[in-house]
Amino acid sequence: MSTIKYICKRLALMVFVFVTILTICFVLVKLLPVTEAEQFGKDMNLILQRRKALGYDKPILVQYLIFLQKSLLGGDWGISEELYRGQEVWGMFVSKLPATVLVNVYSMLFSVPLGLALGTYAALKKNKWQDHLISTLVMVCISVPSFVYALLIQYFLCFKLQLFPLQMNSGSDYFTWSMFKSVIPAVISLGLGSVASFTRSVRAELSEVLTSDFMLLARTKGLTRAQATVRHAFRNSMVPIFPMILGEFVAILSGSLIIEKIFGVPGVGQLYVSSITARDYNFFMLLSAFYTLIGLVSGIVVDISYGIIDPRIRMGER
């Protein structure tokens, strides 16, 4: 019961935070100077009258109330005025989301099992050469920015060895072999950092758990090392790891600007920055609302997940 109360409280707070963040975003983006209407050889009045029709000349508070009524409550996020002129921002966003999700899902499927396996192996072989090798690779992958190995992967695997296409395929036939093959370089580039991150965390957690007293107890009561590791050590080490995996799920919806650019993934990675620089207000507010909501919901889910993984942690308990 207390958990339900806790969730309700968090949801109410979430609405408050959501509206606050959107208000700040709206005001800040509207405070940015609008691109001048004057263009060489252009009838400036056409631009000014369009802006007037869009309500750009109204006070920011009035514009905000219109946004709340039309977009947030009415679900009409409007038309893109700059980035994809004449097209509905929601439709455009949704059309670009699958490519990002595809690459990120593959990346997660690649990075989570590999990260867990490598981390577990390194922990079990702690301070042996296998552990040192894995730890060194982890440090390299974490230290080097993803675009560096993205370019290296593209050059060696795609250009020199011709194992994969240089760019992701076009079209929306996402579940074809050809498409799968074309996203592999992006998936590896995107996933290497996560693999390293999971490996490092799992190794650290598991190493600590493996030396705990209860592990000694488990062994003394007759469990084999494998049984003790899987049943006791692994489970306990998952408490901080599982929220990390959930975090990866959240990241699925947000694209990587650099990786998408290098491998020609027609996703949402560049939209947020572009919407600000282009002063595409509708696009910016849609993206702000979407990612804010995703972030807030995931925060709650992650918090609740602690209680599920480890029953000793119960949210809302005094």
Next chain:
Amino acid sequence: MFKRNLKRAITIALSACLMVGAAAGCGNKEENNNTTPAPTQAADNGNTDNNGSADNNGSGSTGNSGDAGTAEPTYTYNGALTTFPTNWNFHEYETTYDTEILNYISSGFYVFDYNDTKDGYKLVPGMTVDFPVDVTADYVDQYGIEAGETARVWKMTLRDDLKWEDGTPIKAQDFVTSAKLLLDPVAKNHRADTLYNGSLEVVGAREYLYQGTSTFTPLGVGVSDYLANGGAAENIYVDMSFWGITAADGTNYAAATDDTMVRDEAVAEGQPEDYVSAKYLYETYLGPGCPYESESSAYLGTMVDYAADYSFDNVGVMALSDTELVLVLVKPLEGFYLHYALTSSWLVKEDLYNSCITVKDGVYSNNYGTSVETTASYGPYKLTFFQADKEFVLEKNENFYGLTEDTYQTTTIKVAYVAEPATRLEMFLSGQLDSYGLQAEDMEEYQSSDYTYYTSEPSTFFIALNPDMDALTANQANVGANINKTILTVKEFRQALSFALDRSAFALAVSPVNGPAYSLYSDLIISDPENGTSYRSREEAKQVLVNFWGLANEVGEGKMYATKDEAIDSITGYNLAMAKQYFDLAYDKAVAEGLLDADDTIEIKIGTPNATSNFYNKGYEYLVNCYTEAVVGTKLEGKLTFTKDDTLGNAFGEALRTNKVDMLFGVGWNGSALDPYSLIEAYTHEDYRYNRHWDTSKEMLTVNLNGTDYTASIIDWTRTLAGTEIEIAKADGTKETFKAGSNDGVDELRFQILVALEGAVLDTYEMIPMIDNSYAALKGMQFNYYTEDYIYGVGRHGDYKYMTYNYTDAEWDEFVKSQGGKLNYK
């Protein structure tokens, strides 16, 4: 319990992995061979994989063999863009990237083609059967046409085989309907001004568009000049955005006589100017003699009331029959400029266009020309695939009127979005792209390749400076004590900056394909488009260059240079000794005028759009090093410093006007290569100039016309080139009215004025020519250009019309494979 759940979770995760893998594995394995990603979805012609994959797999035609029973050979041009088109509706498009599609799905009434000797261009009928016929005499007493007028009403006879891509015939009435849609008063289309804002001004177009509204039209000249020329003070309105507020009625404009006080939220209540009125702004800031009078041409204007219920019948676009289209113009226009103004058309497919319109809460929007489904072609190619920021495919439109056996061999144009130059080069070397724009770092390897083609564009890049005393003083105060910026107001300092710039070295270090620039207009600007005469090739234009670089006294018999050409050839723009001399002069002058103290450090803030562009990063470094070294040994040694604002983004072009920075580099104007007379406005009109310092309404310029010196303001000379009647004064003070528009029959005088204006702009040293706009690109082995030289208007292949191929797509794939998948272009 937990154990069971964990097992389940792992089982589900593993199952998901297997399903995704299996699903991925279920695809067409034949596509495995397809190294060029091909579109897998198309809206109106089935699977566009047919084109690419069949050939790539070698299962289709072997190309030009022409064997019976095999498919037609395909010839695909693969291109790449770094910015993708988003809207190719002629009524709405904005950027040149949009024309990457628009140009190929549309056609003009008249089109550019190669001349007979293939060394220049000519305009030929496109959608028409011949050049337009002047029928002005038939319309006397209509549309305000008086007897004796010519070149105001033109009849074009359209081809009778014009069709949309689906075979629907195109008739003259369709152009009338499309004009009505373009000028729709509700839509306020971005390109509505096509029919009234340029040289082609159609009668009634503006009135129809703006019917029932009042429109603010900026004065365009300083308010003193406006009043002196008979303008009435009571007609003046103030654009309240000058003060960052709106008028009492919520609009941007209020009469200059309106004393209604409006709250300025930026000022605390009770403080001075917490309430202001239009009258106050006019009398205090913008009016004659006020401190911001220089801004009056933009922020003061008149309101034009347009009559409501203006019928489209009054608009000068009409169809006499299915193939006869008549245009009625406000001002006479004929010859090249008439044909040139008609090299595009406003045609849209009415039923499709109307189905794309939505009006929500009074806001009109139209998504015509934003996807395959909302696009209809009447040009040589039709859009068959489009994925935003990924790829578009154009295929030959069999219903295009201009297809012949000898032209348009290219069956498909496939353009991908590839942002990274390194990726583009790899794709090019793998045979997946047919051209590659060389970057600075590639030049060493490919500059002498047989496949490298150099192309010069008409535009020039400049260093733009802001010598506005008020702005510099304010900026100077903001950066602290003993920091000076106002030395930029000293012309000698700007001259020194110009002489200290080693343009050739700059180009080599920053952008090796570019060459140095020494003038406002490059060699590619055409002053007589009828004959293709280059502006720079005229003696008067050469003289401007000679004068500007201080060689006027060095040309002639027995002098350093026998001819102007020799003198011009000697110009490098770099003279370190003179630069040092001017730095010293500038220092002395600044000290004498009280601008600079001996212990002051000069700080110039240079603006760049971002921190990622190599051009701007290297350019900034070069400029800093170049100028720091140039002042060594002068009175400014150790005193000249630079800072950078690399966050300007889209506001880059406006940064001088808004006083964010003191210097921009790599700025300039492109377009109007055939009309330098209107392009000069970009440098003299304050709406377009990079800074708003120079008050061209007050700066007087004397021009020798037919042996007599006449004086007028710079802006008046500019305006008269556009056909406005101005008043010019002789040396004795007597005044004459004068007009030098393109139809005023004074072409030679126009040229003289243009030359004088170029000289005047250069002489301000506010726009210092830096490098020309050139690029180098590698051409793929699959195809051939029509001409080796780049020809204005038609390029090297006439927009694919004359491009020919050495290999079909199938043969090309085989060829690339035979080369081990890597092509050698060195």
